Amino acid sequence: MPDRPMLATAAALAAAAALVLPTAALADNTTQAAPRAGVLAVQDHLQELQNIAGAHNGNRASGTPGYQASLDYIKGKLDEAGFTTQVQEFPSLAGTTYNLIADSPGGDANNVVMFGAHLDSVGEGPGINDNGTGSAAILxxxxxxxxxxxxxxxxxxxxxxxxxxxxxxxxxxxVETLPEADRDKIAAYLNFDMVGSPNAGYFTYDGDDSDGVGAGPGPEGSAQIEKLLNDSLAAAGAPAEGTDFDGRSDYGPFIEVGIPAGGTFTGAEETKSPEQAEKWGGQAGEAFDACYHQSCDTLDNVDTQALERNFAAISNAVTTYAAQFPQP
Known part of the structure; x- marks a missing residue:
């Protein structure tokens, strides 16, 4: 997660280019528990990302061999499972780097539900919570x-x-290079950036703007995504709070073109309040992740309970949106 927010414009948020997800159907699977084996596999992926960083100057930043090795590892897993993968090249400050896109072998290509996480770390550390956790969980x-x-x-x-x-x-x-006709086929985008913070909070992006803070609601359909994720976290024993669509992570480009979005987040450099500590546990007055963007963002920096709860919510969202047909 970058330090500075990139705010979506009000006009962009008003765009109506995307499909709307039905409210009633989203709660049907919220009590489904993620298999314990799946959570252990997520931790195995994190260990592999830690090993990759250790073998490549301590980081997995874009444009570096550590990033390339991370991408190769994830691509290999998805290819083996039968996904259709595409490596998309683009320029960045670090030179040429890549996105990895993987499509399920089945499903209606006119109704696409996306799950995303950034794979790169900062140059200062291995980025295991930020954002190995999101990448490993959606993988x-x-x-x-x-x-x-x-x-x-x-x-x-x-x-x-x-x-x-x-x-x-x-x-x-x-998003900018995707043809408009293909953008219109994306029914929803769910983003997972830092889902295992050591002094964890439980946040979902405020799709309906019920908190009345900051940038306003997401595009139509975002409120239903928020509800699904809130219900999943509540079922796991972690009632969520809203967090603003401040444009600070990869949902930003999607909401700017009117695609419904949501996701979960366990906190970065911000301080946990006494009320949040009473509700979720952990230490009031301390950062959700004191190792944010530092060399200590290693596997030891991940709260396994937060990771498990968020993985359950992610798995439930994948299962729900795979089966439920979004309505225009």
Missing amino acids: QAALDYAAGGETPTNKLRFAFWGAEEEGLVGSTHY
Whole structure:
């Protein structure tokens, strides 16, 4: 997650280029628990990303061998599971780098539900919470769904973004170069950036603007995504709070073109309040992630309970949106 927010314009948020997700159907699967084996596999992926960083100057920043090795690792897993993968090249401050896009082998290509996470770290550290956790979680959710052998109703697309830490460069490139007809086929985009913070909070993007803070609501359909994720986290024992669509992560380019968006977040450099500590546990007056953008953002910096709860919510969202046909 980059330090400076990139705000979406009010006009862009009013765009109506995307499909709307039905409210009633989204709550049907919220009590589904993620398999314990899946959570352990997420931790295995994080260990591999840690090993990659350790072998490449301590980081996995875009444009470096550590980033390339991270992308190769994830691509290999998805290829083996039967996904159709595409490596998208684009320029960044670090030179040429890449996004990785993976589509499910089945599903209606006119109705695409995307799940995304940035794969790059900052140059100062291995980026295991930021954002190995999001990348590993959506990777395993994809692999678990594929292993179930079901053909989705909707096309599932998983995106691993490069150069997010340089200002959302990879996701912006993807959205801006996607033909308008293909943009209109994306029913929803769900973003997962930092889902295992050590002093974890439980936040979902405020799709309906019920908090009345900052940038306003997401495009129509975002409120339903928020509800699904809130219900999943509540079922896991972690009632969520809203967090503003401040444009600070890779949902930004999607909401700017009117695509409904949502996601979960466990906090970065901000301080946990006494009320939040009472509700969620942890230490009031301390950062959600004291190792944010530092060399100590290693596997030891990940709260396994927060990771498990968020992985359950992600897995439930994949299963729900694979089966439920979005309505215009």
